[in-house]
Amino acid sequence: MLSIKNLQAKIGDKQILNGINLEVKAGEVHAIMGPNGSGKSTLASVLAGREDYEVVQGEVEFQGQNLLDMAPEDRARAGVFLAFQYPVEIPGVSTINFMKTAVNQILKSRGQQPLDAVSFLKIMKEKMKLVDIDQSLLNRSLNEGFSGGEKKRNEIFQMAMLEPKLAILDETDSGLDIDALKIVAHGVNKLRTKSNAVIVVTHYQRLLDYIIPDFVHVLYKGKIVKSGTKDLALELEAKGYDWIKDEVAVA
Amino acid sequence: MSVTVKEKNASAEVKNLIDKSVSLNPAVISIRKEALEAFQKLGLPDKKAEEYRHTPITSLLQRDFDYDALLSKPSDLDPKEYFIPSVKGNIIVLINGVYSSAHSSVISPADEVHITNLSEALAGGDTMALEHFAKYADVKSDAFTAWNTASWNHGVFIRIPENAIVQTPILIYHIHDARAGQVMSASRNLFVIGRHSEVTIIEKFDSAGLSHHFSNTVTEAVVSENAHLELYSIQNDAGSRYQVGLTHIHQAGSSLVNTFTFTLNGKLIRNNLQLSLDGEGIESHMFGLYLITDDTVADNHTTVDHRKPNSFSNEIYKGIMDGNSKGVFNGKIYVRPQAQKTNAFQSNKNILLSDKATVNTKPQLEIWADDVKCSHGCTTGQLDSEALFYLQTRGINKETARAMMLYAFAIEVLNNVKHAELKTYIDQLVSERLHTNF
Ligand SMILES: Nc1ncnc2c1ncn2[C@@H]1O[C@H](COP(=O)(O)OP(=O)(O)OP(=O)(O)O)[C@@H](O)[C@H]1O
Ligand SMILES: [Mg+2]
Numbered sequence: 001m002l003s004i005k006n007l008q009a010k011i012g013d014k015q016i017l018n019g020i021n022l023e024v025k026a027g028e029v030h031a032i033m034g035p036n037g038s039g040k041s042t043l044a045s046v047l048a049g050r051e052d053y054e055v056v057q058g059e060v061e062f063q064g065q066n067l068l069d070m071a072p073e074d075r076a077r078a079g080v081f082l083a084f085q086y087p088v089e090i091p092g093v094s095t096i097n098f099m100k101t102a103v104n105q106i107l108k109s110r111g112q113q114p115l116d117a118v119s120f121l122k123i124m125k126e127k128m129k130l131v132d133i134d135q136s137l138l139n140r141s142l143n144e145g146f147s148g149g150e151k152k153r154n155e156i157f158q159m160a161m162l163e164p165k166l167a168i169l170d171e172t173d174s175g176l177d178i179d180a181l182k183i184v185a186h187g188v189n190k191l192r193t194k195s196n197a198v199i200v201v202t203h204y205q206r207l208l209d210y211i212i213p214d215f216v217h218v219l220y221k222g223k224i225v226k227s228g229t230k231d232l233a234l235e236l237e238a239k240g241y242d243w244i245k246d247e248v249a250v251a
Numbered sequence: 252m253s254v255t256v257k258e259k260n261a262s263a264e265v266k267n268l269i270d271k272s273v274s275l276n277p278a279v280i281s282i283r284k285e286a287l288e289a290f291q292k293l294g295l296p297d298k299k300a301e302e303y304r305h306t307p308i309t310s311l312l313q314r315d316f317d318y319d320a321l322l323s324k325p326s327d328l329d330p331k332e333y334f335i336p337s338v339k340g341n342i343i344v345l346i347n348g349v350y351s352s353a354h355s356s357v358i359s360p361a362d363e364v365h366i367t368n369l370s371e372a373l374a375g376g377d378t379m380a381l382e383h384f385a386k387y388a389d390v391k392s393d394a395f396t397a398w399n400t401a402s403w404n405h406g407v408f409i410r411i412p413e414n415a416i417v418q419t420p421i422l423i424y425h426i427h428d429a430r431a432g433q434v435m436s437a438s439r440n441l442f443v444i445g446r447h448s449e450v451t452i453i454e455k456f457d458s459a460g461l462s463h464h465f466s467n468t469v470t471e472a473v474v475s476e477n478a479h480l481e482l483y484s485i486q487n488d489a490g491s492r493y494q495v496g497l498t499h500i501h502q503a504g505s506s507l508v509n510t511f512t513f514t515l516n517g518k519l520i521r522n523n524l525q526l527s528l529d530g531e532g533i534e535s536h537m538f539g540l541y542l543i544t545d546d547t548v549a550d551n552h553t554t555v556d557h558r559k560p561n562s563f564s565n566e567i568y569k570g571i572m573d574g575n576s577k578g579v580f581n582g583k584i585y586v587r588p589q590a591q592k593t594n595a596f597q598s599n600k601n602i603l604l605s606d607k608a609t610v611n612t613k614p615q616l617e618i619w620a621d622d623v624k625c626s627h628g629c630t631t632g633q634l635d636s637e638a639l640f641y642l643q644t645r646g647i648n649k650e651t652a653r654a655m656m657l658y659a660f661a662i663e664v665l666n667n668v669k670h671a672e673l674k675t676y677i678d679q680l681v682s683e684r685l686h687t688n689f
Contacts (some may be wrong), residue, residue, distance in 0.1 A: 048644045052636075076646035088641040094657025099657065102645040109646070141659075158645060 007058035036064030148175030185210030286400035335529030348436025504530025
């Protein structure tokens with residue numbers, strides 16, 4: 001589904017991604033871990049199409065399409081979703097309103113009929129239940145004054161609404177209490193099918209207790225320096241990153 | 252043979268205009284005379300004049316107008332196409348500054364609303380009109396006010412008696428017919444709202460034709476104790492409009508005033524809005540929205556004068572500048588020594604959409620009392636690129652995302668419009684302007 005080859009990206013003069021290779025197949029869950037500042041969010045942003053980053057080399061293919069050639073909205077319409085590490089606050093734009101616009105523009109791009117108000121509301125109610133989010137929150141200005149946990153839940157609500165093929169969750173677990181973590185994980189698991197895939201960026205094993213990954217990768221200094229199964233996450237939890245840094249230094 | 256080059260001088264041309272405008276009103280002859288003297292003393296503001304520093308109105312009046320060829324014949328324009336279809340109410344039409352009884356219609360009962368041509372009211376000895384006319388708009392500090400006061404012949408006099416809750420709004424359509432040539436008008440309004448009364452007044456400015464036209468309007472509004480005025484100004488003239496307008500509102504104790512100034516089009520629009528809070532327990536809100544593009548200049552100069560204790564004023568002006576347009580905001584807040592416990596807030600926020608668009612914003616607080624709460628803030632920036640990206644990652648195209656954010660920016664002002672149909676109407680204007688067809 002997603003194939004990243006030798007991806008290198010920079011912002012300004014600073015190169016942040018130094019040749020990333022990653023294959024994600026339908027039905028898989030990949031966890032990306034790694035120390036602060038190693039480039040995890042940068043990778044997520046580049047995949048979602050943030051223009052501030054300049055791709056200097058490499059290829060990204062998503063379902064046979066060259067992802068890097070596409071505008072962010074076209075990537076979303078093709079089925080890529082990014083749950084932001086730091087969701088943006090937009091005063092005056094409510095989640096409900098902009099989700100309606102988003103859903104309908106996506107449907108239109110696929111040659112489908114837009115949803116009328118009633119069907120939209122029905123779907124919305126379902127998805128709200130899935131992530132246990134209150135409508136009053138969705139009526140408010142997007143993320144403005146939301147608590148950290150509310151912002152993250154709102155991201156998953158949006159993901160549920162858009163039903164992406166590939167969801168990239170950038171530290172969706174940070175700032176969540178245990179109950180919220182379970183709810184979010186439950187929401188993600190509910191949306192998992194054989195035909196979609198998830199990349200979870202996280203620092204903690206506790207999320208991976210609920211969303212069990214097929215593969216775990218360690219990103220360090222803009223490169224994937226180690227890949228393994230879910231056991232790798234447990235090992236990292238126990239030992240930290242020093243041993244990996246040492247391995248990299250030796251190599 | 253010697254050739255004399257006639258140097259065009261706008262102040263001299265205007266002086267001629269004033270001289271030509273014969274007064275219909277013996278009652279106000281001395282006021283006119285004083286105003287003329289003030290005008291001659293002041294002259295039109297030059298480039299260095301502080302109050303008009305960013306607004307080159309005088310040089311444009313010099314460059315773009317031919318004072319010997321100004322239209323003077325009556326217009327046969329049908330004003331209906333400029334009416335707001337969904338907002339029914341008492342309708343007053345001024346064409347080229349001339350009060351048109353034929354196109355005006357007052358539907359409110361006479362004991363609720365009294366509307367006439369101001370010059371008739373003064374000539375007829377209306378005591379309210381005589382008591383308040385020219386008491387608030389200061390001819391000595393502004394040449395345009397002096398010009399207006401010295402030369403006006405038509406305008407709207409609205410008197411609301413005490414205890415009248417006027418449900419039907421009053422719409423004043425200021426239309427210039429610039430099809431056959433250039434137009435200049437100086438109309439004069441006076442609104443007197445009685446105690447415990449309530450009224451909504453909507454002014455709209457339009458034009459027909461392509462010639463340059465200039466309007467110099469002065470409105471004085473007296474809002475008595477416990478009265479409530481909602482005053483709207485809708486400036487969306489696609490023609491070549493130059494305009495300087497002064498609205499001075501004098502508020503008595505416990506009165507409530509909400510003003511709205513929407514500037515969406517025109518060549519150069521200068522709004523002088525002055526509120527005198529001359530009593531206690533007053534509440535005043537001034538809302539402004541300017542969405543401009545091309546070469547439009549929109550200049551809002553506002554003054555809130557807290558003269559007595561315990562009043563509250565709140566000002567929110569927002570602007571979006573595209574193309575070569577230029578926004579100007581100047582907000583003066585005066586808190587007099589005796590005006591303790593004043594609450595005064597001011598905010599001016601701007602978004603620049605193009606490299607060539609500019610804005611000059613200047614808060615000016617002069618506070619002589621010590622126990623007051625005052626705050627002001629102004630921001631100028633581009634659209635938040637991170638927010639745009641966020642919306643795009645949800646599948647919304649860039650244009651829509653942009654429009655959504657601009658609309659969200661404007662909504663803060665729109666949301667305060669109370670009259671439902673008017674709100675819908677302005678909402679549509681704003682949406683069209685921002686291309687928010689999502
Ligand atoms: N706009 C920018 N200008 C300069 N450097 C940047 C910019 N954005 C990111 N960086 C740098 O790129 C590096 C990678 O940042 P990134 O956010 O991708 O890290 P991360 O792995 O997600 O970290 P964390 O675990 O803390 O979220 C950091 O050193 C960061 O400072
Ligand atoms: Mg990060």
